[in-house]
Amino acid sequence: MREGAFGNATGLVCRECGHEIALGPHYACPECFGPLEIAYAFPEVTREQIEAGPRNIWRYKALLPVPDDIEQSPNMEPGFTRLLKAHNLGAALGIDNLWVKDDSTNPTNSFKDRVVACALSAAVEFHSKVFACPSTGNLANAVAAAGARAGIRTVVFIPSNLEKPKQVNSAVYTDSLVAVNGNYDDVNRLASEIAGEEEGWAFVNVNVRPFYAEGSKTLGYEIAEQLGWRLPDQIVIPVASGSQLTKVHKAFQELITLGLVEDKPYRVFGAQATGCSPVSVAYKAGVDAIRPVKPDTIAKSLAIGNPADGIYVLDICRQTGGAVEDVSDEEVREGILLLARNEGIFTETAGGTTVAVLRKLVESGQLDTTLDTVVINTGMGLKTLDAVSDRVGAAATIEPSYAAFTGSGVV
Amino acid sequence: MSVSVRIPTILRTYTDGSSEVDAGGATLAEVLDDLEAHHTGIRARILDDTGALRRFVNVYVGNDDVRFLDGLGTPTPDGTQISIIPAVAGG
Ligand SMILES: Cc1ncc(COP(=O)(O)O)c(C=O)c1O
Ligand SMILES: [Zn+2]
Numbered sequence: 355m356r357e358g359a360f361g362n363a364t365g366l367v368c369r370e371c372g373h374e375i376a377l378g379p380h381y382a383c384p385e386c387f388g389p390l391e392i393a394y395a396f397p398e399v400t401r402e403q404i405e406a407g408p409r410n411i412w413r414y415k416a417l418l419p420v421p422d423d424i425e426q427s428p429n430m431e432p433g434f435t436r437l438l439k440a441h442n443l444g445a446a447l448g449i450d451n452l453w454v455k456d457d458s459t460n461p462t463n464s465f466k467d468r469v470v471a472c473a474l475s476a477a478v479e480f481h482s483k484v485f486a487c488p489s490t491g492n493l494a495n496a497v498a499a500a501g502a503r504a505g506i507r508t509v510v511f512i513p514s515n516l517e518k519p520k521q522v523n524s525a526v527y528t529d530s531l532v533a534v535n536g537n538y539d540d541v542n543r544l545a546s547e548i549a550g551e552e553e554g555w556a557f558v559n560v561n562v563r564p565f566y567a568e569g570s571k572t573l574g575y576e577i578a579e580q581l582g583w584r585l586p587d588q589i590v591i592p593v594a595s596g597s598q599l600t601k602v603h604k605a606f607q608e609l610i611t612l613g614l615v616e617d618k619p620y621r622v623f624g625a626q627a628t629g630c631s632p633v634s635v636a637y638k639a640g641v642d643a644i645r646p647v648k649p650d651t652i653a654k655s656l657a658i659g660n661p662a663d664g665i666y667v668l669d670i671c672r673q674t675g676g677a678v679e680d681v682s683d684e685e686v687r688e689g690i691l692l693l694a695r696n697e698g699i700f701t702e703t704a705g706g707t708t709v710a711v712l713r714k715l716v717e718s719g720q721l722d723t724t725l726d727t728v729v730i731n732t733g734m735g736l737k738t739l740d741a742v743s744d745r746v747g748a749a750a751t752i753e754p755s756y757a758a759f760t761g762s763g764v765v
Numbered sequence: 766m767s768v769s770v771r772i773p774t775i776l777r778t779y780t781d782g783s784s785e786v787d788a789g790g791a792t793l794a795e796v797l798d799d800l801e802a803h804h805t806g807i808r809a810r811i812l813d814d815t816g817a818l819r820r821f822v823n824v825y826v827g828n829d830d831v832r833f834l835d836g837l838g839t840p841t842p843d844g845t846q847i848s849i850i851p852a853v854a855g856g
Contacts, residue, residue: 382851384775387821662852
């Protein structure tokens, strides 16, 4: 390992029992199987230093497990996506101040480009031969593209019933897309077994997971910076494994600790689709253990039936005064149209889930409509066209004449 | 009755580096007892102080997560493949 390969990271620490080990391609605590996380010794970091950085996630490189020269190695340079004030959606839902963090504009059109960029840096520093992942789709797209650009071999594993556009979006970048007959949890298990046997494979969300997960923190940093170095009062985040939600919260905590934002309360809300809502079910039942489920929902990118970070999502949402809520597939479709027709943003089913949950939280009074609220759009609607293609289409089909138009009843 | 158990990397210190070992037992609990008899200390890594499966370990009997079956009471017929795998956040 070269000097400074992981920036200000000092080691891996178990989130459950605090056991510490050296930085390496490890993800499970040798004492208790708990998830390992990156520990840091942060130097003083100022807003000015960050603002002088590039307009991508590397502006926060001092807070990530990446080397200081990260910008020199070929990567997708994701991040610094737009934070849009959602005037129309806010008005439609009765929320005074609402913003959409639109991560569908990342290089492969989901927030996964962030996590993959950090995982790629680790894989390169570990001299990995193969860059790989099990995926519900978006991650495979991001890994395949980032590997192509970095010149490292990629192998990506997906459930064989995945949306066609997500399959194509991986297969254009790699000749090693492996479709597995099973659901995501089966694919994940297979990847974990391969990771245990093959030398030199960096599975971004398995053996280099601690590095990967840190990438999601940049969503939290950006939201705070784009709000003028201020935390939102409420934030709604989709939950599959729960990693993203957990890391956005970690980001907010770090910003407070580093004195980059004022310490204040904020509420974190998790969003799931009812057909795969193990975390929401546990939240509503008031229990701490999460019962795995077999997913059945159109929100395939969120279809993880056994979410390892689910218990942390429960803790964070409860502690901050937030909640976890779930919506039906029909509501997911309505959520997609609600965002598209009010803000001109075409989100995929994960974003439809998040927007629909936002609406449900308003209707049930769980969300305070007078507080500043951010909703994260994590992915792009063109990847899940089928979800809405039966719901929308031409309002009329007419002959090319003015009379035909006026008679059509469209206006 | 004999089953084969796949051992994750972090537990291979207990099996002299073997990635797969044979064990006996009619249920998962019995298989873990037998594993412990031959590889002292391994059971306490898989089960917590109350004797329940640790939160971050997944055990599969055949292709099924035992949390969908009978947990530690899950039957382990002759020839079954058992896998012990750390739980990971997905993507
Ligand atoms: C578009 C999209 N949003 C959200 C998520 C959920 O992420 P996490 O597994 O970190 O909870 C995923 C995961 O695959 C995704 O693809
Ligand atoms: Zn531990």
